[in-house]
Amino acid sequence: MAPAINLGEFEQLTLLAILRLGDEAYGVTIRAEISERAGRTVAPGALYTALERLEDKGLVKSRIGDPTPQRGGRAKRFFTVTAPGLKALARAQQAFQRLLEGLDVLGGSHA
Amino acid sequence: MRDAGPAEALLSLFTARERAESIAGDLIEERDVRGSAWFWLNVVRTTFALFASTLANAPATVCALGVLGFALLVALTFPGVAAVFLFPLMGPMRSVLLALFCGNAALWTGISLVKVAPKHGMPACLTLAVAGEALLLAWTQAPTDGSVIAYTSALFAVAPLLTGAAIARRRMASLEQHHG
Numbered sequence: 001m002a003p004a005i006n007l008g009e010f011e012q013l014t015l016l017a018i019l020r021l022g023d024e025a026y027g028v029t030i031r032a033e034i035s036e037r038a039g040r041t042v043a044p045g046a047l048y049t050a051l052e053r054l055e056d057k058g059l060v061k062s063r064i065g066d067p068t069p070q071r072g073g074r075a076k077r078f079f080t081v082t083a084p085g086l087k088a089l090a091r092a093q094q095a096f097q098r099l100l101e102g103l104d105v106l107g108g109s110h111a
Numbered sequence: 112m113r114d115a116g117p118a119e120a121l122l123s124l125f126t127a128r129e130r131a132e133s134i135a136g137d138l139i140e141e142r143d144v145r146g147s148a149w150f151w152l153n154v155v156r157t158t159f160a161l162f163a164s165t166l167a168n169a170p171a172t173v174c175a176l177g178v179l180g181f182a183l184l185v186a187l188t189f190p191g192v193a194a195v196f197l198f199p200l201m202g203p204m205r206s207v208l209l210a211l212f213c214g215n216a217a218l219w220t221g222i223s224l225v226k227v228a229p230k231h232g233m234p235a236c237l238t239l240a241v242a243g244e245a246l247l248l249a250w251t252q253a254p255t256d257g258s259v260i261a262y263t264s265a266l267f268a269v270a271p272l273l274t275g276a277a278i279a280r281r282r283m284a285s286l287e288q289h290h291g
Contacts, residue, residue: 026133043156044138045160045161052161064129071140072135072139074136075133075136076136
């Protein structure tokens with residue numbers, strides 16, 4: 001059995017953004033989605049190294065789109081979450097859920 | 112779009128060519144809104160992040176390659192330096208010959224490291240260059256004639272070392288693209 005892959009917080013945000021964006025997940029839209037939904041400014045370098053790491057681990061896969069003139073003839077690289085990626089994300093989220101059980105963090109009593 | 116080529120070339124030093132192409136495309140897409148200064152700042156920051164990521168993911172490999180590079184550099188430089196000291200020449204000629212030997216050895220060291228390890232060779236060359244300069248700066252706190260010559264020779268070696276690695280990276284990327 002393959003060892004379980006632990007995900008960092010930023011890796012989870014990236015995977016969730018890719019899932020939300022569906023077929024339109026590439027560098028620019030992933031950064032915008034994280035910024036809009038999580039309220040975090042993401043440096044391009046941080047995102048591309050995270051995507052490269054996730055792809056090397058087999059948690060995401062990419063395909064090359066068509067080159068477009070507004071990108072200087074450069075193609076977009078679209079990302080999708082793989083089955084092991086979904087599994088790792090679910091495992092990380094379940095761990096959060098179990099730790100949150102019985103706490104009223106989201107209700108604001110600790111704010 | 113004149114900046115796109117140099118930006119892509121810089122990024123491709125530390126990642127696969129097709130990845131560099133898509134990253135450059137993403138940054139170009141945002142340049143119209145954010146401006147050229149933002150574009151170049153992020154090309155440099157992304158290049159550094161890719162270097163740091165390779166170093167963080169495989170520190171032992173990069174350091175071992177750096178040590179191998181240092182050994183190769185010394186081995187390639189030694190005959191020339193020995194010849195210069197065996198046949199004493201006047202001041203300026205000696206410095207020019209030393210710089211030539213060091214530069215040539217560094218160029219071949221850069222090319223060899225990237226050929227041995229295409230992914231980790233360039234980060235190893237940059238690590239070797241930074242570590243070498245830092246050690247020499249620490250060593251030349253109280254400069255002597257010998258240390259000044261060594262420091263000058265090392266400065267002449269950094270540019271060819273990185274140039275050699277960059278040439279080898281670009282050549283390999285072109286071959287990848289050709290075969291891909």
